[in-house]
Amino acid sequence: MAVRRPVRRSRPQAMPITGNRHIAALSVVAIVMSIFAMVISLFALGTSLAARTAGQGSGSGSSSSSGSFGSTTAGIDTPLNASELAVINNANDSYFETAGLMLLNGTLANGVYYTINNVTPYVYNGKVSVLYLGSITCIYCGENRWAMALALGRFGTFSQLYNGYSSFSDYDVPTLYWTQNNYTTSDTNNYNSNGVDIGNSYYSSYINFISIDGNGDITQGFFIQPLNIIGEEVNSTGNPEYIGAYDYLMALQGSNATAFKGTPYTVWGGSVVTGADAVVFGNSTPTGDVLPLTYETHAQVLAQFKNPSDQFAWSEYAAADVYITHVCAAINNTAQICSLSAIRELEALK
Template sequence: MGKNTARAEATRKAAEMRAAAARKERQQKQLITAAVAVVVVVIAAVIGLVIASQPDKAPASANSAADTAVAKLGSLPAAAFDAAGKPATPNAIPQKLDGGKVLKNGDKPEVLYVGAEFCPYCATERWSLVAALERFGNFSGLTTTRSAENDGNIPTVSFKDSKYTSDFIAFRAVETQDRNGKQIEQIPADIEPLFKKYDAPPYVDAQSQGAIPWTFYGTNQTVGSGVPIQPFVSLTDDTAWTKIVDQMMTGKGDYGQPIMANANAITAQICTLTDNKPSDVCASPAVVQTSAMLKK
């Protein structure tokens, strides 16, 4: 009986030792698992910080072929504007505003623009605005961008941080949001009342109230773009800007012709503000032809 008791006691102790060893092994595994999890979390956090610190991928890199193409916008030949002719659609013709008055910035008439980088219609309209305004002065600081990825992804330029100088006309542009919808500029206090008054009924239909792009000439305005966006949707790689500008240099093609024809409409409107100066621009064949489409 004593031997049996001793044997049972030994068996019990052995079982306890095995159980204790198993518990210790489980605890060690849990500690290792927890340590690994902590390491993974730390690594993920570091990677997240690195990614967050990187700037958003630009639609076209600095000093790229896109920038080289945009630099050519200051030397568009007069023959290209004439080759494009007048716009095919009346949407490109600025709307006459009853009671509208020419805005002044110092001693120069002023043109206003409100848009946003995400907006596909702003994307196409900017090409024409730049082409037209370069006939009266010079831009600096234009940058390449695209409309929102899920809204055409259309290659264009941005007026944010750009400057415009001219002996004939003043130009102010506001890009309210970037291509991701983040606010980057506020509409200035002196422009906002005009925007709210004229980009609303009865000057536009109720569904278009507040629509962009809004280009304001004081006596006339354009809401939307005179350039169709569909041809531009297929331009998905970094050669897009070169393709567009190359066609603008000729005034022909699916991109060049509508952009430059729309630019002729903008030019004709600006000529009404500058007393038809410079004369070589305002008396050019395509501008004279397009001027006949303006409402007096």
């Protein structure tokens, strides 16, 4: 009798999509990608933690000098000297005229925006008011304060202004502070611990200038307290001018056209300007995330305003012209600056 040999039946092999020979390589790729992702995440979080730690390590100071452009607080809170103040207070009217004409004929390389949102002015002590709500950490507030100061200098005088910066994450642009910040690092997780900078050293026979700047840690990012917290800070001053101004700003929130949509948030006489009226970070609009203004000192900026010859300076003067136009309309053109032809032409557009 023949021996039946067992028949070996082979099991059907599964057909993976990729095939066995790729598994080892895939594993290596996966591990590398995972490590890469973890490194990126940890580095990003670590950078944030390092910035917070560094910020907590530095104390208050009016003359701290640290870091390079983009992460510097050199000279923060130091008052402008007399010659620097003169650049703001005594700017030549012809500069405003030239810049205004450039704005009207479209030869500015930077964006300057003339928007019209008419409201009833806030009047206190018989004068219309310029109201400012911003943050010392804010990049657009930082850039726009130069134009604001130039504009306000046409209607009055700053007895004091201070060197400042926007926050590091907001490109650390050199700017002016309205009041001596006595800048200190603080706990940005606690809105109430930061405070609000209220007031300035400006006087004018034509207008009131009411300024409210949210405080925050310059070594971190943009920060501003919620409006209700700001209101509490304003009310705590007991100052009727500022309390009335805050109530006036809150009354504007009922309309989308005039509501708060970010900083700076300003009212110039009878015109609300939601946001900056210009974006001027260099001689032209940046195409990337490198802002030339970040790499300038306060002295360099003021030197350009003193003898304007580049698009940066002309654009800032033009931005000031926009604000001047709003104020002139509110004060019936009683100030000398209102007689400039460029201002008259801009006013005619209202």
